[in-house]
Amino acid sequence: MRIALVGCGAVTQAVYVPLLSRRRDLFEVSAVCDLSRTLADAVGDRLGAAGRYTSVDDLLAAGGFDAVVVLASGSHGETVRKALAAGYAVLCEKPLALTRAEVAALPEGRLMVGYMKQYDPAVRRAEEALAALGGPEAIRAVEVTVLHPSGESQLAFANLTQARDVDPGLLASLRAAEHDLVSKALGEAAPEPVRNLYGVALGSICHDLSLLRRFTGSPQEISYVETWGAAPGSIEISGPLPVRGRFSLRWHYLEDYPAYRETVAIHHDRGSLELVFPSPYLMNAPTTLTVVSDAESRAHWREVTEAFEVQLAAFHAYVNDGKPPLTDAGGGLEDIVTAQRIAARYALQHDLPIGGEAA
Template sequence: MPIKIGLVGAGEVTQTIVLPNLRLLSDLYEVNALCDISQQTLEHVSTKFNIKQTYTDYTQMIEEGDIEAVMVLTADEYHAPIAVEALQHKKAVFVEKPMALSQQAAALIIKARDENNGVVFVGYQRRYSPAFEEAVQIVRGMSSISYCRVRDIIGPNSIFVGQSGTFPRKYTDFPETSSADMKRRSSEIAEQALGSAETDSQAYNLYRLLGSLGSHDLSAMRELLGIPKGVCGVSNTTPSNAGGFFTAMFDYGGFVAMYETGVDQVGLFDAHIEVYGDGKRVKVEFDTPYVKGLPVKLVVGESDKDGRYIERVVRPTYEDAYTIEYKAFYDAVRNGKQYKTTADDARCDLEIFKMITDAFVRQDK
């Protein structure tokens, strides 16, 4: 029986990735409701995807909509309050990463989940790709690791979205109060996470980059290697979601992991994780999620007994990671199946974000 679901947030990701996938999974999902603060966005998306119930107030959708689950696809500032309210109304929750941006907000989500015996499934689609899961098994079986590189350097999303064949539209008819409300929520996050309500600092810009682009990589790194012991050092660059580059080196005891991230103007999606150990190199290559069907690849390189380099490329499936992830959410809600991207798991990312940001702040003193 399909899950009756309502979506909060009808922006680019919803139009390009989420709704096209849910429509193709019509045996699993019935999209009954849509909420967005832009009336023009609501009208366009609901018409395009034939969604009957529309709302500009997520509370009203949660209380009145013919739904049993909520997908949280809004700006990051609103993830936690929407998730908590949905759980309090006995709705299963799928929340895109980052689940929350402060330990206090994460604790509220976990508390609401536990009090209502709810499901909180966090959207880390890369971790559901079979190529990544196969790499996890190989890496966890290594007797020793020498080095790891985590890279996510990409061009503007507009390049990939423009060639996705989904034709999303953007509107700007936002309520007059929305900008001030977002600024207030951003200040609260800054105060809770970093101890200062200042939202134009380099530290806060870095923290928000880690919560957006960085959370994909750092969450996957955690599953492969665990939480690092600390940060050996960071670059003195000043990145943000708008561009720039940043590098951090993590201490894993017997080895280090180098994290490289940035946004430039080149139309290339260069995202991978590579682990060196046991005489082999194990690499997972990710492509843009905005173009459906691009496979995630596993590349294993090693030398044979004669010193010849042998490279094995594995494409376990052409089914995209979002589709696999949405199937896992269905199984969690309908069949009570265990899943790995829980609220408790997602909360661990905040520890790494803070670890990196603290190292960045220390180097400036």
């Protein structure tokens, strides 16, 4: 399947380039696009892509591919809209967009939203174990803890090509456009603490929201939100699960922490299922599933199959065989709504202004 990549930054270089290089049985990268011609050429050279573009409009007009993989930073809504309107299948890295309105504006088409943790073999095994226990009705609580060191430390091994050739005026206009989108989501008067919280919710915590969607369904209510420390700092979120039990989520940005660590524990009346994820940038690093069935019994299961690679294969199966993705536009929208509920609860607790869609 011939694909075009939009965005040639950190996740593309550290994750998608090595995976697409070894999965030439499934994909041919025909074109790449980035605001930086330096990055487009670097990724194009590594993947043998003939087409190199700095404009999404030029990329789509030139064609020569079957699908578009959207890996750029910021909101993906407008790029996805244009690609779907042009008739291409789309794999879009999370988040799908920053506003509900952007999702509502998407035309019909083949769209898969990328939450690679949903495709992690350890997660799929936990889903099977939970189903055997009775599904969401068996859950007493879900507890999530994320310890997040700096992106620079997580990516130090990758020797990334840096972009220094993008017009500062263009970058400023894109930041202003993104600020306007967040204003539509949260209201013009939303202060920086609410905006920062929303950014973390859609940029990182959304992975855990996507797991809640798989295990229990999206939370319909957020009871409590607190933040502390210099932004992005620490965030605590809790609320009821849609069927039974409650969830609590604690996310900590710890710049000098030794290594990324994410733990998702599902507690039920007879034991626990605990998932421990490594840094998402380390290819084939194992996720560990621990099944606790009584006081003396702990079963550990590890799988080094790369979740990003499984996700790519699932996109290939979706486009060629019609196998539905785990997250489509509807699932992406659910996570945007939950992120807006998180921002709104925090604003209400602290008597801060909230408007826009989140109101």
